[in-house]
Amino acid sequence: MTALRATSGDDAGTPPPRERAVYFVSDGTGITAETLGSALLVNFPAITFRRHTVPFVDTDRAARDLTAEIDRSAADGLAPIVFTTVRAPAVREELDRSRGVLIDLLGGHLVELEQALGTTSSEQLVPSHGVGDLERYFARMRAVEYAIEHDDGQSRRALDLADVVIIAPSRCGKTPTTMYLALQHGLLVANYPLTEDDFPADGLPPAVAPYAARCFGLTTTPLRLSQVRHERRPHSRYASLGQCRLELRQAEDLYRRTRVPFLNSSTKSVEEMSAVILQTMKLRG
């Protein structure tokens, strides 16, 4: 996770890249602090950030150890940036004693929210796993297992239960997108590879045709597909630009002919593709 650029001392003409230590500090997993902190840092592309995620800082002692570490990393003269979602006041106060600049991602908004809701927040620290969590856990476990079983057209056992069936030529991003939807949203997602055999036909492949209304297609650019395929089978016909161009054109024609919504994955992250699929298939509340 460390993005450290080398500084070459003899290259006197160029100023050395500016570096800054960044800490994402949480009393939980650190995911929220990391996600929001990173969304903020992306606005400063000229600075290189040395990132440290420090989860489970929920005692004075953990906070003291961390404060010492932050102070050590401040020894180069620039105050580290400390993004925090820690809730316990004692822990926050301890962090505040460090030489880092604290950016509290939660506290200020909690006050705003209290005002909006006209009530104070509960005093107790609410753990993130409460009632209903076992159900969510079951749903995720089931969804991940379903996705593994129904990956790449391997099984049709419970295809009729799928919330979404992702179809695309090989290496367009079906599997990671499937797994993300299963894991993050507990959806039953199958995926099915389109091959040259599928294209002469008028409609969708017989295996997925009964579920046309739940199908979602992926496409990409020929260049990107060729790059990804070269990873798997370098210099094969399978990876050639011509072959990629052909398969993608045929797949897009098929999507249009069968009115399957589709998406170009070449400039999108797995998170973005999943968000578009949820929205298009009306799978979010």
Added chain:
Amino acid sequence: MTALRATSGDDAGTPPPRERAVYFVSDGTGITAETLGSALLVNFPAITFRRHTVPFVDTDRAARDLTAEIDRSAADGLAPIVFTTVRAPAVREELDRSRGVLIDLLGGHLVELEQALGTTSSEQLVPSHGVGDLERYFARMRAVEYAIEHDDGQSRRALDLADVVIIAPSRCGKTPTTMYLALQHGLLVANYPLTEDDFPADGLPPAVAPYAARCFGLTTTPLRLSQVRHERRPHSRYASLGQCRLELRQAEDLYRRTRVPFLNSSTKSVEEMSAVILQTMKLRG
């Protein structure tokens, strides 16, 4: 995603549950707004929130449509809460015209960060998928495919490449945790089921013994395991409390004997388990 509690009109003794519409609004996927917003809402357990995630609000027009929707949901008299991570000023101004209470999760912190860094943020909106993204995409794709191949001890082909090998009795949460680490962190994670046959032996099962230093164990409570196994095979010996108690005790003995770090998954989410594993195995920067 909607958490709507039923209001029973005839139960005059109890005040009706307080409900409030909440919008998570983003010019991207909405994940950041949803994650931080939810972390804030958890502090108000007495209020029922009707949640709406609205991704890709990046034009004036999308903002106007949304403002109209927010105003409609404000018709019950209580102003909706609008968490936003939208960056374009024009879009934020449009949202600001709604009857909702805007909580800007990004803007204020950006100013704090500019002060801390002693520079202004870049004017252009930096897309979340820039250089280096293709590499991350490859890493994730590879990791998810590795995880599928090496799930539940199914393959040992590339076990030597594993960053982590998760071991546990059946239904302790190996598969979702494996998939989360693969998808979110691009790590190569295999998992291997411990069965009764593995316990009489002194050491780890032969398949994973060479990778002892990369093994991580899961355990849970007998009750939780029994609940989860009942989901799969109701009223079986496999799901009985006695059997679960026995397997978990044997597994924990094995972890201690072989000095494999382990974790009780019964009160932890997949995110929390993954964070602990990353930290214990020193896999984070």
